[in-house]
Amino acid sequence: MTTVLVAGATGSLGGQIVKHLLDRGADVRALVRKSSVDKLTAHPNLTAHVGDLTDGADALARHLDGVEVVVSAVQGGPEVIIDGQRELLRAAERAGVHRMIPSDFSINLYGYGYGVNVLSDLRRVFAxxxxxxxxxxxxxxxxxxxxxxxxxxxxxxxxxxxxxxxWGDGTRPIDMTTIADTAAFTAAIALDPSTAGRDVHVVGQQLSMMELRDEVEAASGRQWELVRKGTLQDLRAEVVRRQFNASSLVEYVALQAQVAMFDGTGSLRDVRNADYPDVVPTSLAAYLAGRGAAHFTPPETPRRPGEWPTAV
Ligand SMILES: NC(=O)c1ccc[n+]([C@@H]2O[C@H](COP(=O)([O-])OP(=O)(O)OC[C@H]3O[C@@H](n4cnc5c(N)ncnc54)[C@H](OP(=O)(O)O)[C@@H]3O)[C@@H](O)[C@H]2O)c1
Structure with a gap:
């Protein structure tokens, strides 16, 4: 039985990674902050390890004795993604851990350089x-x-x-994977030793923005007016304009991601779904017919400017 420690085990993604690892028979240790222990669901092969990435490598190493793989699904700023994950990595080295999956779970952030996306920059520094x-x-x-x-x-x-x-002409295929499918793939990848030292690209569905609009119209049963916001050059200019005026990176970071999605630099390469045939991803149509239908109605409480987004 492979022993895996999951950091961020109480998050939207991390919680589902824990579930899929348990389904695959792994012995799972959930690194959880004291205030979040109640968010875990009990399972015979799941152990809660109370800790925080800010505890430092010495304290974190105590949770890692006998662990083969560390999966990080934490979210946060540089103090979490760079400093916190570095402490976890140092702890993993001391404990003789074989592999670590950092909290990337993104577009292909190694397809473009620094300065394009602030969240990618944090992950690249940690890498x-x-x-x-x-x-x-x-x-x-x-x-x-x-x-x-x-x-x-x-x-x-x-x-x-x-x-x-x-933004742009909307014809280039973009990569979309639900949180549940990302978790299913990640559990399979965590238990696959051949992934050591590799970037593994997997995907739920590839489709253009125009095809996505068709899926949205089919699932919602209504027409959505197409608004062409401008060229990709206009999108880059809009990102720069917002960077000067924003009170929070939330006001521009999603558009930064769209730059790399729509110009292709963040597109997935060498997609390895075939290595994990037991993971059958959800189609966009199925997602939109299920919980994704929530996108078709305005939220009851509008998001405050700068507020960190949450998944539906
Ligand atoms: N590709 C995409 O479109 C996309 C979109 C969104 C997110 N993501 C990525 O998916 C990953 C997970 O995001 P998410 O939305 O699942 O995040 P989330 O729901 O906010 O969960 C974050 C997790 O990190 C934990 N955490 C934060 N700081 C910590 C610390 N100092 N010590 C220990 N644990 C800490 C939180 O614990 P508590 O429960 O105690 O707060 C929580 O379990 C991130 O890499 C994110 O960038 C990708």
Whole structure:
């Protein structure tokens, strides 16, 4: 039985990674902050380890004795993604952990350089820490979560106005994977030793913005007015304009992601779904017919400017 420690085990993604690891027979340790222990669901092969990435490597190493793989699904700023994950990596080195999956779960953030996306920059800085590490890195790339991409932060769907907005011509295929499918793939990848030292790209569905609009219209049973926001050059200019004026990165980071999605630099390469045939991803149509239907109605409480988005 493989022993896996999951950091961020109480998050939207991490909670589902824990479930899929348990389904696959792994012995799972959930690293959870004291205030979040109640969010875990009991299972015979799940142990709660109370800890925080800010505890430092010495304290974190105590949770890692006998662990073969660390999966991180934490979210936060540089203090979590760079400093906190570095402490976890140092702890993993001391404990003789073989592999670590960092909290990337993104478009192909290694397809473009620094300065394009502030959240990618944090992950790339942390990735450099593996250069001198005895722990092998396995990065998982999945494209965009539709739970966020079709939510208010990306400004694609506006259910109150009935609009579907597109930058560029909307014809390049983009990569979309639901949170549940990302978790299913990640559990399979975590238990696959051949992924050591590799970037593994997997995807739920690849479709263009125009095809996504068709899926939205079919699932919602109504027409969505197409709003052409401008060229990709206009999108880059809009990101720069917002960076100067924003009080929070939430006001521009989703558009930064769209730049790399729509110009293709963040597109997935060498998609490895065939390596994990028991993971059958949900189609966009099925997602939109299920919980994704929530995207078609305006939220009851409008999001405050700068508020961190949540998944549907
Ligand atoms: N591709 C996409 O479209 C997309 C969209 C959204 C997110 N993501 C990525 O998916 C990953 C997970 O995001 P998410 O939305 O699942 O995040 P989330 O729901 O906010 O969960 C974050 C988790 O990190 C934990 N955490 C935060 N700081 C910590 C610390 N100092 N010590 C220990 N644990 C800490 C939280 O614990 P508590 O429960 O105690 O707060 C929680 O379990 C991230 O890498 C994120 O960038 C990708």
């Amino acid at each position: 450099d820490s593996f250069a001198t590490s005895t722990v092998a890195r396995t990065s998982v790339a999945i494209g965009a979560f539709p739970e966020y991409f079709l939510g208010p932060v990306h400004e694609v769907l506006d259910p109150a106005a009935g609009t579907f907005s597109v």
